[in-house]
Amino acid sequence: NAGVTQTPKFQVLKTGQSMTLQCAQDMNHNSMYWYRQDPGMGLRLIYYSASEGTTDKGEVPNGYNVSRLNKREFSLRLESAAPSQTSVYFCASSEEVGYYGYTFGSGTRLTVV
């Protein structure tokens, strides 16, 4: 049982480049989330999808877009990467938005130079 799988694990981008972070879960969860983690800032929610077909902004959505491709997959896209987007990105999923905690992926460490 893989849980939440994120790819890639590491990525270096040049300023202005674009990329998509992939996330897939195999637990039949309805809700999925993208967070970024920065030193001293804790976890900040970028976007979430309460259910297939819906997406909503979180605390720090600027510079990002998301796609809930199907129930399993939720991708995060950086259209024009900036050094301020250097961070560790985590995808998570849960049965519903408010219940029983989230299952997290192992993260993508992104550096924008």
Add this chain to the structure above:
Amino acid sequence: GEDVEQSLFLSVREGDSSVINCTYTDSSSTYLYWYKQEPGAGLQLLTYIFSNMDMKQDQRLTVLLNKKDKHLSLRIADTQTGDSAIYFCAESAGNRDDKIIFGKGTRLHILP
């Protein structure tokens, strides 16, 4: 808005008990969680407690909830080097659309 506060660092000697504290502001919190993040890994749910409980024990872990003071604590008995991690406190109101709110995390450092 809702907020979850916890101290950023805690140092404990190996074999002693660790107590990580957390306060939250949302009086409608229904679920309170503790997550553990080991170096280079994602967050892992350690335990959670419902707001109608005062205490929950699971092997070396004891969670205490003081709902009146909106205070949550995690006690780790006989702290081991493998307990070295960042511990996140979190809460949710438990309604369908209420997201989990995370604290900034407490880094637990184990002294030999």
